[in-house]
Amino acid sequence: MKFFRKIFPAFILAVFFVAGTTHTVLAQSANSSDLSSVISSAFSGVSFTPNVFLDVSPQYPEAHQQVTVTLRAALSGVDSSNIAWYVNGKLKQQGLGSKIFTFTTGNTGEIETVEVDLQTTAYGMIKKSITINPGSLDILWEAQTYTPPFYLGKALPTSQAPIKFVAIPHAKSASGSAINPDSLTYAWYQNYTKSYEESGYGLESATFSGNYSGNSDSIKVEATDRSGATFSKQITINIVNPEIVFYPKDPNLGILYHKAVTNNSSWSGNGLGIIAEPYFFAFDDKNNNPGRYVWQVNYQTIDITGDKSAIFLGFPKGGTGNASFSLAISNPVYLLERANSTVAIHFSNTQSE
Numbered sequence: 001m002k003f004f005r006k007i008f009p010a011f012i013l014a015v016f017f018v019a020g021t022t023h024t025v026l027a028q029s030a031n032s033s034d035l036s037s038v039i040s041s042a043f044s045g046v047s048f049t050p051n052v053f054l055d056v057s058p059q060y061p062e063a064h065q066q067v068t069v070t071l072r073a074a075l076s077g078v079d080s081s082n083i084a085w086y087v088n089g090k091l092k093q094q095g096l097g098s099k100i101f102t103f104t105t106g107n108t109g110e111i112e113t114v115e116v117d118l119q120t121t122a123y124g125m126i127k128k129s130i131t132i133n134p135g136s137l138d139i140l141w142e143a144q145t146y147t148p149p150f151y152l153g154k155a156l157p158t159s160q161a162p163i164k165f166v167a168i169p170h171a172k173s174a175s176g177s178a179i180n181p182d183s184l185t186y187a188w189y190q191n192y193t194k195s196y197e198e199s200g201y202g203l204e205s206a207t208f209s210g211n212y213s214g215n216s217d218s219i220k221v222e223a224t225d226r227s228g229a230t231f232s233k234q235i236t237i238n239i240v241n242p243e244i245v246f247y248p249k250d251p252n253l254g255i256l257y258h259k260a261v262t263n264n265s266s267w268s269g270n271g272l273g274i275i276a277e278p279y280f281f282a283f284d285d286k287n288n289n290p291g292r293y294v295w296q297v298n299y300q301t302i303d304i305t306g307d308k309s310a311i312f313l314g315f316p317k318g319g320t321g322n323a324s325f326s327l328a329i330s331n332p333v334y335l336l337e338r339a340n341s342t343v344a345i346h347f348s349n350t351q352s353e
Contacts, residue, residue, distance in 0.1 A: 050075040052128045054116065060222075060232040062136040063108040063170075069130070071099040071116055075123070082119040087112055105134040109172025135171030135179075137223055137233035143210070145242070146283040150257060156240045157210040157217070159336035161282040163237070166205045167221045171231050179225055189220040212336065213241045242280040244327055244341040249273035249310065266346040271314040276327050278309070282334050294328045315349040322346055 053072040061067045071083065079097040086092060093101050105112065115129035142164045143157040157163045167186060171179045181204045188198040188206040198206035204223075211217045220234040246261040255275050261267075276286075276293075283289035286309045293308040294301065304311065313323055324344040331337035 050123060050126070052116075052118065052126055054114070054128055054130050056130065056132070060230055061105050061132055061134050063105055063110075063134040065105050065134065067103060067105055067132065069101045069103075069114055069116075071101075071118070071128075073118065073126075075120065077121065078118070081121075084117040084119075086115040086117070089113075089115075105132060108135055108170055109176055110134065111174060133171070133174070133227075133229040135169065135229070135231040137170070137221060137231045138168040139219060139221060139233050139235050140166045140168060141219070141235070141237060143280070144207075144282060145280040146278055146286060146289075147280070148257065148277045148286070156280045157237060158240060158242050158280045158282065158334075159210055159213045160334035161210045161280075161337065162207050163210055163217070164205060164207045165219055165221070167223060167233070169204075169223050169231060171223075171225070171229070173225065174227060181223075184223040184225055187222040187224075189218075189222075191218050192220075211239045213239050215239050240280060242278060242329075242337055242339045244329060244339050245277050245279055246327075246341070246343060247275045247277065249275050261343060261345065263343050264346070265343075266348070267315075268348045268350070269315065270317070270349055270351060271312055272345070272347070273312050274310065274325065276309045276329075278329050278339070281329065281331055281337055281339075283331075290332055292330045292332060296326045298324055299326075313347075315347045317349050317351045320346075320348040 051074045055070045055072060057068045057070070058065070069085075071078070078099065082094070082096055083098040084091060084094040085098070085101040087103060092103065101114070101116070103114075111131060111133045113129055113131050115127060118126040118128070120126060143155045144162040144164065145155045145158055147153070147155045165188070167181070169179055169181050169184060173179055182202045184204070185201045186199055186203045186206075188195045188203075190208045191211070195206065195208070198208075206221070208217065208219065216236050216238050218234065218236050220232065222230055222232045224230045248256050248259060248261055248267070250256055251273070261272070261274060278286055278291065281289070281291060283291060287307055293304065295304055295311055296302065297311070297313065302311070311325065313325065322344060324342060326340060326342035328340035329338065
């Protein structure tokens, strides 16, 4: 240290980082006025460009959609500055303090460059531009839950049941060709939380477990191409409870899916065959599944051998009356999946003993 002081008794090392450029000067510490002049000379000739930002709303524009671009600048006097907006080089809007510009996008894949020219007193002309490539995504979803044969509706999601989602992009590259879905990088979100396991390059599908019954799931996907253009879609699906529906089984015609066995319905003959359909349970099949079936007839639990989804109610000969039956189904794989249903019917059997 003594040696350093002997060699450099009157100098200190001053390093200035200005606008990304490093200026190193040796300043004589003995004279503060000299030091000030050195610092001033270090900053002379260095130009400052204030930060200028363009905010786009919506963040990921679609085709033929109204888009608002807002200018944000970290400097004073913007409200009194002349601001000009251009789309693909054509002047679209101009005025003092014109910080907000609105336009409508073209067809899918029609790339538009939005430029703003900000004329300032302190910094001269400041230019900023963004590129917008309008595109969109659709999300198709399929609940991995059971519905009976020939059911015309959609399988609905229930608590904890797997739901598969597939993103369908409608976008074009800068060359005008349709974007291959496998060439995009996908980010999947469930209820605003990103799933890193389901996200990645070429992962246009994702599988999530359903929320609690009575609630909803918000699913969002963002797809980004190699140029950085991003397309996004968000949907909300409602989570329902599974249901049990009973159908009559005719010995000759089979299951009559067009006529459910409902409360207070009337039936005649020597008996009634009943088939239970476990709608929206996470089962592959109504029989070969891990579900626990508990049947009761007239409030008495009965044992079932064979097909656990079927029972037969015998009607006494020459008699009329009422009967009730119920079924409770629970899924040991997804503990929140459970349902029960009770039905009371009127019966008559005109056959004599």
